[in-house]
Amino acid sequence: xxxxxxxxxxxxxxxxxxxxxxxxxxxxxxxxxxxxxxxxxxxxxxxxxxxxxxxxxxxxxxxxxxxxxxxxxxxxxxxxxxxxxxxxxxxxxxxxxxxxxxxxxxxxxxxxxxxxxxxxxxxxxxxxxxxxxxxxxxxxxxxxxxxxxxxxxxxxxxxxxxxxxxxxxxxxxxxxxxxxxxxxxxxxxxxxxxxxxxxxxxxxxxxxxxxxxxxxxxxxxxxxxxxxxxxxxxxxxxxxxxxxxxxxxxxxxxxxxxxxxxxxxxxxxxxxxxxxxxxxxxxxxxxxxxxxxxxxxxxxxxxxxxxxxxxxxxxxxxxxxxxxxxxxxxxxxxxxxxxxxxxxxxxxxxxxxxxxxxxxxxxxxxxxxxxxxxxxxxxxxxxxxxxxxxxxxxxxxxxxxxxxxxxxxxxxxxxxxxxxxxxxxxxxxxxxxxxxxxxxxxxxxxxxxxxxxxxxxxxxxxxxxxxxxxxxxxxxxxxxxxxxxxxxxxxxxxxxxxxxxxxxxxxxxxxxxxxxx
Amino acid sequence: xxxxxxxxxxxxxxxxxxxxxxxxxxxxxxxxxxxxxxxxxxxxxxxxxxxxxxxxxxxxxxxxxxxxxxxxxxxxxxxxxxxxxxxxxxxxxxxxxxxxxxx
Numbered sequence: 001x002x003x004x005x006x007x008x009x010x011x012x013x014x015x016x017x018x019x020x021x022x023x024x025x026x027x028x029x030x031x032x033x034x035x036x037x038x039x040x041x042x043x044x045x046x047x048x049x050x051x052x053x054x055x056x057x058x059x060x061x062x063x064x065x066x067x068x069x070x071x072x073x074x075x076x077x078x079x080x081x082x083x084x085x086x087x088x089x090x091x092x093x094x095x096x097x098x099x100x101x102x103x104x105x106x107x108x109x110x111x112x113x114x115x116x117x118x119x120x121x122x123x124x125x126x127x128x129x130x131x132x133x134x135x136x137x138x139x140x141x142x143x144x145x146x147x148x149x150x151x152x153x154x155x156x157x158x159x160x161x162x163x164x165x166x167x168x169x170x171x172x173x174x175x176x177x178x179x180x181x182x183x184x185x186x187x188x189x190x191x192x193x194x195x196x197x198x199x200x201x202x203x204x205x206x207x208x209x210x211x212x213x214x215x216x217x218x219x220x221x222x223x224x225x226x227x228x229x230x231x232x233x234x235x236x237x238x239x240x241x242x243x244x245x246x247x248x249x250x251x252x253x254x255x256x257x258x259x260x261x262x263x264x265x266x267x268x269x270x271x272x273x274x275x276x277x278x279x280x281x282x283x284x285x286x287x288x289x290x291x292x293x294x295x296x297x298x299x300x301x302x303x304x305x306x307x308x309x310x311x312x313x314x315x316x317x318x319x320x321x322x323x324x325x326x327x328x329x330x331x332x333x334x335x336x337x338x339x340x341x342x343x344x345x346x347x348x349x350x351x352x353x354x355x356x357x358x359x360x361x362x363x364x365x366x367x368x369x370x371x372x373x374x375x376x377x378x379x380x381x382x383x384x385x386x387x388x389x390x391x392x393x394x395x396x397x398x399x400x401x402x403x404x405x406x407x408x409x410x411x412x413x414x415x416x417x418x419x420x421x422x423x424x425x426x427x428x429x430x431x432x433x434x435x436x437x438x439x440x441x442x443x444x445x446x447x448x449x450x451x452x453x454x455x456x457x458x459x460x461x462x463x464x465x466x467x468x469x470x471x472x473x474x475x476x477x478x479x480x481x482x483x484x485x486x487x488x489x490x491x492x493x494x495x496x497x498x499x500x501x502x503x504x505x506x507x508x509x510x511x512x513x514x515x516x517x
Numbered sequence: 518x519x520x521x522x523x524x525x526x527x528x529x530x531x532x533x534x535x536x537x538x539x540x541x542x543x544x545x546x547x548x549x550x551x552x553x554x555x556x557x558x559x560x561x562x563x564x565x566x567x568x569x570x571x572x573x574x575x576x577x578x579x580x581x582x583x584x585x586x587x588x589x590x591x592x593x594x595x596x597x598x599x600x601x602x603x604x605x606x607x608x609x610x611x612x613x614x615x616x617x618x619x620x
Binding site for chain 1: 519523524527528530531532533534535536539543546547549550551553554555556557558559560562565566567568569570571572574577579600601603604605606607613614615616617618
């Protein structure tokens with residue numbers, strides 16, 4: 001057999017069933033690959049070798065008894081370090097959570113665990129998911145396996161690298177403004193941002209609650225579809241998730257494919273009935289011509305199969321990034337208030353407790369005065385352990401929500417948000433799926449965008465609209481651009497209306513087939 | 518539009534201590550970010566309702582009944598007191614210690 005680390009999830013599942021490969025062998029192969037390559041790539045912050053081996057042995061036994069739990073049984077996965085796994089450290093890429101051990105599984109993790117999946121470890125990310133390159137990680141950046149002098153994208157950079165460098169079968173990341181799709185594009189793998197409310201946020205360390213979603217990475221569209229099918233669904237622990245029947249609607253003229261994958265049903269779409277829209281605002285200035293060319297080749301590959309293609313317009317697109325960088329920091333300022341050094345995480349208290357306890361009980365009045373008060377704990381803990389980007393965003397958000405500024409900033413942004421969603425609602429009356437580039441540029445080099453925060457924010461310009469409108473979007477690699485003697489696959493972004501993931505997967509598979517021929 | 522005095526005030530609201538150099542550099546960053554988002558002033562938002570939940574859910578509530586079985590069909594709650602206690606920075610035997618608030 002070829003190198004098992006290169007297998008997709010569905011390929012591995014077939015080999016497990018045939019007895020040609022055991023789950024423990026696959027897990028061992030990934031652990032070896034991680035040991036060899038992670039020191040350079042820094043994709044993983046934590047590796048669970050012992051736990052993974054034990055879980056793999058249990059999976060072996062289930063296959064030996066011909067009683068596997070399903071298509072994900074025995075499959076080794078990487079999980080972004082802002083998603084909780086019970087009993088394991090969760091840092092969110094930040095010093096402020098360096099000592100934190102999660103007390104429960106995220107619902108998405110619990111679902112995968114119940115399906116028999118194996119967790120290899122936690123992956124690197126920009127601190128609190130804030131960034132587009134992993135350069136904001138407090139534990140050093142991850143590196144793009146195609147060219148280690150370049151960024152893998154972010155914030156879910158570590159997960160993208162784990163899949164691209166064959167350090168896991170597939171991975172979980174999270175999306176707030178493109179943090180699964182953009183690194184997927186930069187690393188040449190598939191990444192999904194699900195419809196808002198389709199995957200539980202319980203156990204995802206919150207960044208911006210009206211935007212956050214956990215999203216899967218995979219080597220193929222089918223793998224991503226499988227993972228999405230397993231992790232999605234209503235969750236009583238997350239009141240923003242949708243009730244089950246919503247998923248069945250599918251939302252397109254293609255009819256409803258059950259959103260849970262049936263074995264053997266490839267779900268290929270019907271290109272002749274497909275109406276594709278190219279929003280002109282995504283093909284203008286700032287887009288690398290070489291990327292434009294590959295995206296158009298992808299569109300042509302659908303056109304020759306009979307799809308209708310037309311130009312459309314989303315006139316409020318130019319405001320999407322501004323909306324995002326007001327709404328998101330506002331929600332961040334509320335969500336990061338919990339990191340105050342009292343209940344968990346790094347804290348002034350950890351360093352001073354013993355001394356403080358002595359002083360507080362001291363007979364000497366002066367000593368009692370020197371006891372650290374709660375202001376110090378809040379102010380100093382947050383000063384010392386938050387990185388620059390969280391501080392920036394907390395301050396922007398605090399300002400935007402503060403008295404006298406709320407209406408002009410946050411409230412206004414939420415209104416423009418409604419207009420952006422309206423653009424999509426209107427356009428999806430005319431077309432079924434939108435095709436755009438995922439990123440306007442090829443992966444940039446380390447340090448290129450860290451001096452000016454806004455230059456980094458512009459990396460998200462094509463991805464944020466989907467988060468703002470709550471619609472699903474898939475990035476699929478297609479073609480390649482050569483730059484400095486390295487070949488970079490191009491991320492093609494597909495967007496559809498809420499709950500139309502089946503359509504995204506169908507079209508994604510069409511592109512995949514065209515790409516391999 | 519935003520100066521160091523305002524940033525100092527915001528940092529106070531956000532409970533983050535800032536050194537002088539940090540204050541100066543963050544003020545510049547904030548000016549640059551707020552300058553970028555000013556383009557929203559161009560948009561006519563009259564009559565537009567703000568959008569809060571992207572896919573339309575509103576006011577979700579459950580019945581006020583104590584669930585007999587675990588709430589999530591998939592998860593068994595794992596909120597053991599000792600795990601939570603151990604996380605607290607001011608943790609001592611069986612207690613979570615917090616700084617003095619009154620007095």
